Amino acid sequence: MPLQHPIRKTMKTDMTVIDVEHVTFAYDKEVVLEDVNLKVQEKDFLAVIGPNGGGKSTLLKLILGINPIQQGSIKVFGKPPSKSLPYIGYVPQNTNINTDFPIKVIEVVLIGHVGGKRPLFGYGKDEIACAMGALEQVGMEAFAQSKIGALSGGQRQRVMIARALCAHPKILILDEPTSSIDITGQREIYELLKVLNKSITIIVVSHDISVILEYANKAVHVNRELSYHDISDKKKTFHTHNNKGHFCEIELLQMLGADGCGVCDTSTTSTGSMTDKTEVPEPLQTKWKENK
Amino acid sequence: MIEALSFDFVQHALLAGILVSFAAGIIGSLIVVNRMVFLAGGIAHTSYGGIGLAVYFGLPIFLGASLFAVGAALLIAVLTMKSRHRIDTFIGLIWAVGMAIGVIFVDLTPGYNVDLMSYLFGSILAVNTQDLYFMGGLLVMILLIITFGYRNILAVSYDSEYAALRGVNVRFYYTLTLILSALTVVVAIKVVGLILVIAMLTIPVYIAEKLSGSLLSMMFISGAVATFFTLIGLWFSYTYNLTSGASIILVSAVFLGIFLLLYRRK
Numbered sequence: 441m442p443l444q445h446p447i448r449k450t451m452k453t454d455m456t457v458i459d460v461e462h463v464t465f466a467y468d469k470e471v472v473l474e475d476v477n478l479k480v481q482e483k484d485f486l487a488v489i490g491p492n493g494g495g496k497s498t499l500l501k502l503i504l505g506i507n508p509i510q511q512g513s514i515k516v517f518g519k520p521p522s523k524s525l526p527y528i529g530y531v532p533q534n535t536n537i538n539t540d541f542p543i544k545v546i547e548v549v550l551i552g553h554v555g556g557k558r559p560l561f562g563y564g565k566d567e568i569a570c571a572m573g574a575l576e577q578v579g580m581e582a583f584a585q586s587k588i589g590a591l592s593g594g595q596r597q598r599v600m601i602a603r604a605l606c607a608h609p610k611i612l613i614l615d616e617p618t619s620s621i622d623i624t625g626q627r628e629i630y631e632l633l634k635v636l637n638k639s640i641t642i643i644v645v646s647h648d649i650s651v652i653l654e655y656a657n658k659a660v661h662v663n664r665e666l667s668y669h670d671i672s673d674k675k676k677t678f679h680t681h682n683n684k685g686h687f688c689e690i691e692l693l694q695m696l697g698a699d700g701c702g703v704c705d706t707s708t709t710s711t712g713s714m715t716d717k718t719e720v721p722e723p724l725q726t727k728w729k730e731n732k
Numbered sequence: 733m734i735e736a737l738s739f740d741f742v743q744h745a746l747l748a749g750i751l752v753s754f755a756a757g758i759i760g761s762l763i764v765v766n767r768m769v770f771l772a773g774g775i776a777h778t779s780y781g782g783i784g785l786a787v788y789f790g791l792p793i794f795l796g797a798s799l800f801a802v803g804a805a806l807l808i809a810v811l812t813m814k815s816r817h818r819i820d821t822f823i824g825l826i827w828a829v830g831m832a833i834g835v836i837f838v839d840l841t842p843g844y845n846v847d848l849m850s851y852l853f854g855s856i857l858a859v860n861t862q863d864l865y866f867m868g869g870l871l872v873m874i875l876l877i878i879t880f881g882y883r884n885i886l887a888v889s890y891d892s893e894y895a896a897l898r899g900v901n902v903r904f905y906y907t908l909t910l911i912l913s914a915l916t917v918v919v920a921i922k923v924v925g926l927i928l929v930i931a932m933l934t935i936p937v938y939i940a941e942k943l944s945g946s947l948l949s950m951m952f953i954s955g956a957v958a959t960f961f962t963l964i965g966l967w968f969s970y971t972y973n974l975t976s977g978a979s980i981i982l983v984s985a986v987f988l989g990i991f992l993l994l995y996r997r998k
Contacts, residue, residue, distance in 0.1 A: 506893070525897060525898070530897055532893065538890060540941070541947075542765070542941060542945060542949070543890055547886065547946060551886070551895065561882065587945050607898070
């Protein structure tokens, strides 16, 4: 299986936007991340996958400066995370909370503004114009005056992306952006991210492995340790067992998590590497066996 | 009814009712959207400790109750930030201890039998000019804070984690909301009493929530609805010689029932 090897420090660095070096993080005494290294290049579309509780969200929170750095270093555009907030747009995991909150879509997007000159009260005309621009980017400008609770899950997710775009970030980080959205909605979100990726770097944590890997050019598997894969040339990296050009999740996990690299300690079988059974629905497993 | 308006105490009562209802509508909206109703209930009951202390030391009741309630609000703010998962236990504790302190200090006060009922259920007909200044001052302060801090208050209330990422001082606004709640509860004690205050902070807000598209309109609709309930309640109380605080709350509850019936049918 022609899998490209994890890219180490030797690779030519055109523009490293996020540089994570030897980061170890523990909640109380439970180590969640151990000696994690990661370089994200400008305009990467990075997929972060791995089992629940494997440390994906923790890694994001370290990059965002929500969690304090305990060991190692993280640089975003050469600065510590707490100083680089204006460069990062963040779409949090659960956007279905507070849906009965009386707030209009435009007001949600306006929360995304950061720093800068602010009017004494209310919002500036330029801020509103900017927020409308962000809504146009995600195709939600017609809903600007709607109540946030009146939107569908997919629409709300677009609004959250607009909120993140409002601050003109250079990096967009999304935590499980499609976890509560139907299949069509998921595709639409990823198509949107693909367009945005032309100008900004995108990092997505996701369980929808088969979908995300079609869009991503880099992937990391996080389960306490981190393994890195350049998957920009997918035809070379993967071969599919069906003719749909769609990767079965089992194949992907096998290639990315198990025998694909020497960093991961999950070495036996593909199913053995998955601690989270919910990621692999039963039909997929049988399908895989048949294909084999 | 019209001739009643010529009495000073009736005019005071009406003015107090309007001022307090508006404050309660605005702050009640903040309390409800931030899911702090139980916290506000805790602060309301704790403030009785301040009333007891004020009676014992001969201080103005409003001053004692305000200081004590703000103290309780700060304590709750610190505790909720440190250990969020045990907060219901702490609030229950502060709630009861505050009331116990109040009862004991009233007991210790020589030769003075304060009318406990008037603080528990309100005494709007005993509002004096000083009380009105206090209420008016509070409402002005609330309006100023909402005017200048609206976008940050909205950001923190809707999504505090995201607000923090955008550089908003979440702890400051959280504490500010609790302190404003404490002060609003104290002025509302005069009108409906500390036991009934929670209904005044929530019933109008619940109706306003269904009618408004933004937090700002929710605040002002709540204020208007609360004022309406208070005036109807006072009229009821005056006409049938009933306790004013309880009348206001029951009028609110009946209107809430009617509103929900009409709203469901729609």
